[in-house]
Amino acid sequence: MIDTHCHILPNVDDGSDSLQTSMLMAAMAADDGVTGIIATPHVTWDRDYNPEQLSYINKAADSFRKSLKESGLPIVCYLGAEVLCAESVPSLLEEGIFPKIEDTDYALVEFYFDEPAEKIGRCIEEIRSVGIKPILVHPERYYEVQKRKTFLNDLVELGCYLQVNKGSFFGQFGKKAQKTAEWIAKNRLAALLATDAHGAGSRTTRVASAIESLSQKYGAEYIRLITKENPALLLKNQDMHVR
Numbered sequence: 001m002i003d004t005h006c007h008i009l010p011n012v013d014d015g016s017d018s019l020q021t022s023m024l025m026a027a028m029a030a031d032d033g034v035t036g037i038i039a040t041p042h043v044t045w046d047r048d049y050n051p052e053q054l055s056y057i058n059k060a061a062d063s064f065r066k067s068l069k070e071s072g073l074p075i076v077c078y079l080g081a082e083v084l085c086a087e088s089v090p091s092l093l094e095e096g097i098f099p100k101i102e103d104t105d106y107a108l109v110e111f112y113f114d115e116p117a118e119k120i121g122r123c124i125e126e127i128r129s130v131g132i133k134p135i136l137v138h139p140e141r142y143y144e145v146q147k148r149k150t151f152l153n154d155l156v157e158l159g160c161y162l163q164v165n166k167g168s169f170f171g172q173f174g175k176k177a178q179k180t181a182e183w184i185a186k187n188r189l190a191a192l193l194a195t196d197a198h199g200a201g202s203r204t205t206r207v208a209s210a211i212e213s214l215s216q217k218y219g220a221e222y223i224r225l226i227t228k229e230n231p232a233l234l235l236k237n238q239d240m241h242v243r
């Protein structure tokens with residue numbers, strides 16, 4: 001598996017709080033058969049825009065990659081970001097500083113959980129219009145999506161990709177998120193399944209048992225698509241497959 005959403009970089013957001021934790025997260029992932037992790041620290045432009053944020057993240061990634069190499073763990077760390085989208089998206093796009101995954105056109109985007117569906121749709125369209133391929137993270141956690149799941153069909157039509165969280169299927173984010181994740185998987189709307197891991201305690205990089213049980217429920221072929229094949233296409237900047 002390649003984990004496409006993970007807060008593994010130490011001390012850059014609410015994820016890993018030390019290099020030791022980051023290395024433990026990497027070891028757990030490798031132990032569960034993960035061969036690549038895209039580090040996706042929160043970038044919160046709307047709340048407290050800080051022009052230093054991206055260079056700080058780049059430095060953290062370089063140093064973490066060095067430690068990973070020294071450790072000999074069979075895992076590659078790629079760099080992306082999880083961008084909180086709202087008011088400032090148009091100016092970010094104008095300035096051409098919207099952070100993407102490595103040198104691809106893909107970008108992970110998130111919204112406040114109570115963001116109106118209409119605003120999410122508009123934002124996705126704006127991002128798409130400049131050639132960025134948005135990946136909406138954990139759609140199952142947004143309140144309006146939980147109320148009206150078919151809104152996700154509209155987003156996919158707009159060219160938005162959906163990434164579901166491993167933990168959502170097991171009730172980690174409540175019953176509504178669980179039901180919504182199940183609906184998404186049943187309807188084959190997700191392009192990616194990722195851990196959104198924040199540490200080595202509760203929201204971890206472990207995937208083996210989740211992949212096993214989700215493969216039984218939704219078919220091994222589909223789970224392979226959203227954990228291996230699509231992440232590989234993403235890193236090659238090719239179109240991912242949905243349905």
Ligand SMILES: [Fe+2]
Nearest residue numbers: 005082137196
């Ligand atoms: Fe996240």
